[in-house]
Amino acid sequence: EAQVTQNPRYLITVTGKKLTVTCSQNMNHEYMSWYRQDPGLGLRQIYYSMNVEVTDKGDVPEGYKVSRKEKRNFPLILESPSPNQTSLYFCASRGDRRNQETQYFGPGTRLLVL
Amino acid sequence: QQQVKQSPQSLIVQKGGISIINCAYENTAFDYFPWYQQFPGKGPALLIAIRPDVSEKKEGRFTISFNKSAKQFSLHIMDSQPGDSATYFCAASGGRTGGFKTIFGAGTRLFVKA
Numbered sequence: 421e422a423q424v425t426q427n428p429r430y431l432i433t434v435t436g437k438k439l440t441v442t443c444s445q446n447m448n449h450e451y452m453s454w455y456r457q458d459p460g461l462g463l464r465q466i467y468y469s470m471n472v473e474v475t476d477k478g479d480v481p482e483g484y485k486v487s488r489k490e491k492r493n494f495p496l497i498l499e500s501p502s503p504n505q506t507s508l509y510f511c512a513s514r515g516d517r518r519n520q521e522t523q524y525f526g527p528g529t530r531l532l533v534l
Numbered sequence: 535q536q537q538v539k540q541s542p543q544s545l546i547v548q549k550g551g552i553s554i555i556n557c558a559y560e561n562t563a564f565d566y567f568p569w570y571q572q573f574p575g576k577g578p579a580l581l582i583a584i585r586p587d588v589s590e591k592k593e594g595r596f597t598i599s600f601n602k603s604a605k606q607f608s609l610h611i612m613d614s615q616p617g618d619s620a621t622y623f624c625a626a627s628g629g630r631t632g633g634f635k636t637i638f639g640a641g642t643r644l645f646v647k648a
Contacts (some may be wrong), residue, residue: 527576
């Protein structure tokens, strides 16, 4: 089954404690992306990657890091989480970067930073 | 400016009625305009999408109308059903000139009354 998986699905942490949210896709997609969803703001793009070792900032990259060492994985790293990073996070992937037909989203990770 | 403005924030429609959600964009480099549907606890899923070379696209009960000169596009849901109750996001993305980013609207919560 074609899918994007994220782990963990729910996470409660404290300010300053480094965390990683994993994302993996099994569709051999080149393009992967991270979004955060906040009420009244829709989804905002954090980082995206057009291929292995190629990443770029989205609209809200501050406080986040990503890496793309393998095509299937695109982890999101919060080096020193703060309460304003409490949010619902989605990973997404799609095929050829020129073919924007379908972006597949993961099930989401709900993060609470105390 | 790379904003996508979506209205209304929420919408209540009687079963069998027409639901209309509007979006406006600013960046003329955008060349792909998808609509996503999101149910509670799930990631967004692509519903229908359009490119600026056509003014309308219809898939079943869902139609996108696109006005390139006004930089506006809208989603029409005909014969709305209670199962259509969800949050809808419009989005805009650009290829090479648009930086491969995807910009989402703030979302519209649709409730279809039985």
